[in-house]
Amino acid sequence: MRRALRLTALLLLALPLLACALHVAHSGSAPVPPKPASALRVASYNVHYIVLNRATGDWSVADWERRRAPMAEALRTIDADIIAFQEMESFRSGSDGSTNLARDYLLAELPAYRAAAAGPWQSFPATQPIFYRATRLRPVDEGWFFFSDTPEQIYSRTFNGSWPAFASWAEFATADGQRLRVVNVHFEYKSRSNRRLSAALVRDRLAPVIASGTPVILLGDLNAMHGANTLRTLEEAGLTFAPTRGATYHLNAGINLLGAIDHIAASQGITVSRPLVLREKFMGEWPSDHYPVYADITLP
Numbered sequence: 001m002r003r004a005l006r007l008t009a010l011l012l013l014a015l016p017l018l019a020c021a022l023h024v025a026h027s028g029s030a031p032v033p034p035k036p037a038s039a040l041r042v043a044s045y046n047v048h049y050i051v052l053n054r055a056t057g058d059w060s061v062a063d064w065e066r067r068r069a070p071m072a073e074a075l076r077t078i079d080a081d082i083i084a085f086q087e088m089e090s091f092r093s094g095s096d097g098s099t100n101l102a103r104d105y106l107l108a109e110l111p112a113y114r115a116a117a118a119g120p121w122q123s124f125p126a127t128q129p130i131f132y133r134a135t136r137l138r139p140v141d142e143g144w145f146f147f148s149d150t151p152e153q154i155y156s157r158t159f160n161g162s163w164p165a166f167a168s169w170a171e172f173a174t175a176d177g178q179r180l181r182v183v184n185v186h187f188e189y190k191s192r193s194n195r196r197l198s199a200a201l202v203r204d205r206l207a208p209v210i211a212s213g214t215p216v217i218l219l220g221d222l223n224a225m226h227g228a229n230t231l232r233t234l235e236e237a238g239l240t241f242a243p244t245r246g247a248t249y250h251l252n253a254g255i256n257l258l259g260a261i262d263h264i265a266a267s268q269g270i271t272v273s274r275p276l277v278l279r280e281k282f283m284g285e286w287p288s289d290h291y292p293v294y295a296d297i298t299l300p
Contacts, residue, residue, distance in 0.1 A: 097121030269300030
């Protein structure tokens with residue numbers, strides 16, 4: 001009995017030490033570097049949904065009013081040309097996307113940007129728009145597909161009947177006529193089988209696009225770390241994941257216990273700088289429970 005108690009005490013002492021070690025290993029934030037003139041800066045940011053029926057508390061309307069100015073400041077700091085958002089939803093019930101507080105506020109605060117992969121919520125899911133800098137890029141096509149057995153059915157539930165999840169995408173032309181397809185994904189966090197099936201669907205949709213010679217960037221919250229089967233499945237389409245170091249999710253408290261689950265991947269020929277993670281408060285607040293991830297890319 002005494003031996004068991006000693007072992008229990010040691011474990012209880014070890015857990016905080018392990019948590020501290022993980023936090024230190026997955027932390028750190030460097031100043032945002034200048035953007036090379038010839039590059040495009042891309043970013044992925046899970047901004048957490050807003051609960052419209054909740055007046056106060058976590059993720060409420062009041063909480064959004066606290067977070068919104070810091071979020072805009074974080075995006076100004078990164079100064080990306082393309083930003084793929086996840087969970088940009090003002091949630092009431094069902095799939096009603098008629099109100100989107102985060103999208104509308106950020107577009108008003110950041111007038112250099114427009115929203116692609118967006119449209120009336122009845123025909124285009126609203127939660128994963130792709131912002132782009134209008135002086136550098138022109139959208140030429142866009143679309144979506146759901147991670148389900150009926151991917152063309154809007155708001156169809158995932159393979160195991162869980163909440164609807166999907167990929168949004170937009171294709172852009174640069175000023176010199178180069179094309180770039182940007183794919184924005186958010187995989188479920190609970191179900192490994194859902195993640196694997198979702199990744200396989202994305203792989204099958206992207207493989208012919210990449211094979212045709214269209215440069216592709218994939219951005220998003222994959223809820224999987226480097227080395228996971230989810231990422232390896234996507235690599236089968238012809239994507240390479242840039243190594244993101246440290247945490248991208250922080251429990252809405254700046255606590256960094258896990259490796260990156262938000263990622264940037266590119267097809268062959270695209271040069272990608274090492275992704276950076278902006279692990280900082282702005283105006284004394286955490287804008288979201290995820291950190292934004294960004295990198296500079298050069299098209300082939």
